[in-house]
Amino acid sequence: MTVIDIEEFQGGRRPNAICWRRKARLSPEQEAKLDAALASPDITARTITDVLNSWGVMIGENVVAKHRRGVCSCSTVASQAVAA
Ligand SMILES: [Zn+2]
Numbered sequence: 001m002t003v004i005d006i007e008e009f010q011g012g013r014r015p016n017a018i019c020w021r022r023k024a025r026l027s028p029e030q031e032a033k034l035d036a037a038l039a040s041p042d043i044t045a046r047t048i049t050d051v052l053n054s055w056g057v058m059i060g061e062n063v064v065a066k067h068r069r070g071v072c073s074c075s076t077v078a079s080q081a082v083a084a
Contacts, residue, residue, distance in 0.1 A: 019074035024057045
């Protein structure tokens, strides 16, 4: 699979957009598992997406990959991390 870097198109991101990672309602255990999976290079975005879908978080592989690569809406909203 070819990963296309679209970072140069990201300047127009909506600054107040909240990504799926913050919207997902997960148990603390699921949160921990998800963070570990996102941090592991051995686990594909496809696999993470399948697990999230099984948890009722209906998102696509592309948004998982974007969040992971730091080109997601949430990566520019540092204040949300403080507020959360
Ligand atoms: Zn995100």
